[in-house]
Amino acid sequence: MEREVILSVRDLEVSFPKGKGRFIAVRDANFDIYKGETFALVGESGSGKTTIGRSIIRINPTSKGKIIFEGKVINEKLSAEEDRQVIKNIQMIFQDPATSLNERATIDYIISEGLVNFKMFKSQEERKAKVVKSLAEVGLLQEHVTRYPHEFSGGQRQRIGIARAMIMEPKLIIADEPISALDVSIRAQVLNLMKTLQEEKGLTYLFIAHDLSVVRFISDRIAVIHLGRIVELANTADLFLHPLHPYTRSLLSAVPMPDPISEKAKELMVYTENLHDYSVHQPSFVEIAPGHFVWANEPELEQYRELLK
Amino acid sequence: MEKKFQFVEIDEQASEHIAAPHYSYWKSVFRTFFKSKLAIAMLILATIIFSIAMIQPLFSNYDPLNSPNILDFSLRFNPPNSQNWFGTDNVGNSLFDAVWAGTRTSILISFISTAINLTLGIAVGAFWGYSKKFDKVMLEIYNVVANVPFLLVVTMMLYVIGYGFWKLIFALTITGWFGIAYFIRTQVMIIRDREYNLVSRCLGTPTSRMITRNILPYLTSVIVTLLSREIPVIISTESVLSFLGIGLTAATPSLGRMISQYTSFINAYPYLFWIPVSILASVSISFYIVGQTFADASDPKTHM
Numbered sequence: 143m144e145r146e147v148i149l150s151v152r153d154l155e156v157s158f159p160k161g162k163g164r165f166i167a168v169r170d171a172n173f174d175i176y177k178g179e180t181f182a183l184v185g186e187s188g189s190g191k192t193t194i195g196r197s198i199i200r201i202n203p204t205s206k207g208k209i210i211f212e213g214k215v216i217n218e219k220l221s222a223e224e225d226r227q228v229i230k231n232i233q234m235i236f237q238d239p240a241t242s243l244n245e246r247a248t249i250d251y252i253i254s255e256g257l258v259n260f261k262m263f264k265s266q267e268e269r270k271a272k273v274v275k276s277l278a279e280v281g282l283l284q285e286h287v288t289r290y291p292h293e294f295s296g297g298q299r300q301r302i303g304i305a306r307a308m309i310m311e312p313k314l315i316i317a318d319e320p321i322s323a324l325d326v327s328i329r330a331q332v333l334n335l336m337k338t339l340q341e342e343k344g345l346t347y348l349f350i351a352h353d354l355s356v357v358r359f360i361s362d363r364i365a366v367i368h369l370g371r372i373v374e375l376a377n378t379a380d381l382f383l384h385p386l387h388p389y390t391r392s393l394l395s396a397v398p399m400p401d402p403i404s405e406k407a408k409e410l411m412v413y414t415e416n417l418h419d420y421s422v423h424q425p426s427f428v429e430i431a432p433g434h435f436v437w438a439n440e441p442e443l444e445q446y447r448e449l450l451k
Numbered sequence: 452m453e454k455k456f457q458f459v460e461i462d463e464q465a466s467e468h469i470a471a472p473h474y475s476y477w478k479s480v481f482r483t484f485f486k487s488k489l490a491i492a493m494l495i496l497a498t499i500i501f502s503i504a505m506i507q508p509l510f511s512n513y514d515p516l517n518s519p520n521i522l523d524f525s526l527r528f529n530p531p532n533s534q535n536w537f538g539t540d541n542v543g544n545s546l547f548d549a550v551w552a553g554t555r556t557s558i559l560i561s562f563i564s565t566a567i568n569l570t571l572g573i574a575v576g577a578f579w580g581y582s583k584k585f586d587k588v589m590l591e592i593y594n595v596v597a598n599v600p601f602l603l604v605v606t607m608m609l610y611v612i613g614y615g616f617w618k619l620i621f622a623l624t625i626t627g628w629f630g631i632a633y634f635i636r637t638q639v640m641i642i643r644d645r646e647y648n649l650v651s652r653c654l655g656t657p658t659s660r661m662i663t664r665n666i667l668p669y670l671t672s673v674i675v676t677l678l679s680r681e682i683p684v685i686i687s688t689e690s691v692l693s694f695l696g697i698g699l700t701a702a703t704p705s706l707g708r709m710i711s712q713y714t715s716f717i718n719a720y721p722y723l724f725w726i727p728v729s730i731l732a733s734v735s736i737s738f739y740i741v742g743q744t745f746a747d748a749s750d751p752k753t754h755m
Contacts, residue, residue: 226655243647243650294469
């Protein structure tokens with residue numbers, strides 16, 4: 143079955159100025175996101191997962207490689223019309239609901255900001271109706287339009303952020319750790335809301351997270367990123383059943399178990415870069431099984447193939 | 452047995468409801484402001500001084516160059532009495548008329564200059580803080596301007612263009628807005644990269660609206676503080692200049708010139724010196740305290 147690719151990232155490199163030189167935050171990132179799926183990027187703090195998300199939405203400039211959205215390269219200078227299309231079609235849900243809302247604006251203004259920018263309404267009545275509809279979709283009430291962000295709880299604020307992105311009717315949503323700043327009791331609520339909206343609207347998500355249990359719940363495919371490099375990419379089931387790269391395995395071994403006996407018996411795998419000997423054979427990003435990519439060199443690939451058998 | 456427990460329906464919407472009354476920014480600002488008794492007293496004082504200074508000179512027709520009672524020696528140096536509330540001066544003019552005419556000039560100069568300085572300063576400063584290219588150029592210009600003393604610039608300008616009401620305002624504003632613009636620039640830079648501004652960029656909000664809706668509302672309190680500081684500063688600068696004999700022509704009544712003229716009578720007729728000085732102080736202090744309290748009140752952190 144041929145699936146439609148909505149976003150491809152090719153040999154992406156993102157670097158930031160650091161002193162006299164440059165710090166490379168992301169290198170050789172390659173992946174495709176298919177239409178309608180949830181693609182997750184997992185990795186530890188500082189691994190570059192947010193940087194990838196932000197360069198797709200064009201907050202961070204890229205230094206090499208291409209980001210292709212619906213067949214068009216978007217990480218270069220675009221015409222005003224193309225720019226509008228990209229802004230409208232790619233939206234982002236931000237990590238921290240405490241800082242991502244304008245405290246001096248009403249909910250009405252916050253949610254309709256994108257609508258106003260793109261003149262996506264014919265009359266003020268239509269705009270208001272759209273705002274109310276979008277609030278209802280995320281479980282908020284019509285009476286909230288005149289309120290200010292500080293009057294809402296963390297979960298409500300995050301849903302306002304979701305409504306603000308959804309009202310643009312985007313095709314791709316980049317969710318940058320959308321639940322990591324939320325209380326555990328409302329994480330499920332927000333995740334379920336995102337899943338429901340995805341089914342209703344046929345959205346595609348790029349889900350950035352560090353919590354493997356969450357990622358396992360929501361995503362179809364997962365890319366594991368370590369120090370700016372994608373080390374493994376596979377279907378969720380494959381990745382959890384056959385983790386190949388030692389970093390993936392160490393990540394999975396660190397997932398806490400809700401059973402004290404097995405938790406005690408659990409063996410943690412510690413990953414260091416010294417595990418690899420790349421002095422003779424250079425590593426590359428290889429498709430070792432259909433849809434299962436891993437960053438490895440020839441001897442390692444042999445080893446991994448043994449594991450897959 | 453009586454049923455002790457029964458099932459109830461869960462209303463998901465009920466937990467979303469906000470019970471608190473509606474929050475209105477400006478209503479909360481005024482409520483907080485009017486909590487301060489000192490501020491209310493100062494506001495009343497400022498209003499009284501402002502109204503008298505604006506209205507009284509229209510009826511008195513005081514002209515510092517014209518002394519109709521100069522030949523009537525009985526009208527010279529009269530201490531404050533029921534006829535002349537603030538007494539009379541060395542040429543028989545009513546000090547009451549003179550003081551309010553001077554206050555009117557001072558207030559007008561400070562209000563107009565502050566309005567120009569603040570408008571220019573905020574407009575340039577907001578853009579300056581936002582644009583990195585503009586920042587590079589402006590910083591160099593600012594470094595030059597900021598290192599020339601303000602009083603020197605004003606004095607030099609006045610020597611070049613001459614004295615007068617509008618010329619003084621021009622001299623006070625030609626570089627006066629730079630400091631405000633620089634201050635606003637720094638404030639804008641602090642707020643510019645906050646996450647909600649990234650959000651607005653992702654939504655395609657144009658820079659002009661980012662400045663007016665995302666940045667400036669956060670600076671209300673800072674701007675009111677600037678305003679409350681700028682007005683007394685300009686009033687005292689004008690007085691100092693007039694005291695030194697520059698700035699205004701002899702035809703324009705001015706508190707500073709008055710104080711400088713009456714200084715020689717400070718021992719013999721102290722009221723001639725102290726009345727204009729205390730009016731000048733009252734104007735500065737009342738405007739400053741009203742402005743400061745309003746600045747505090749316009750900070751939403753004080754609304755809780």
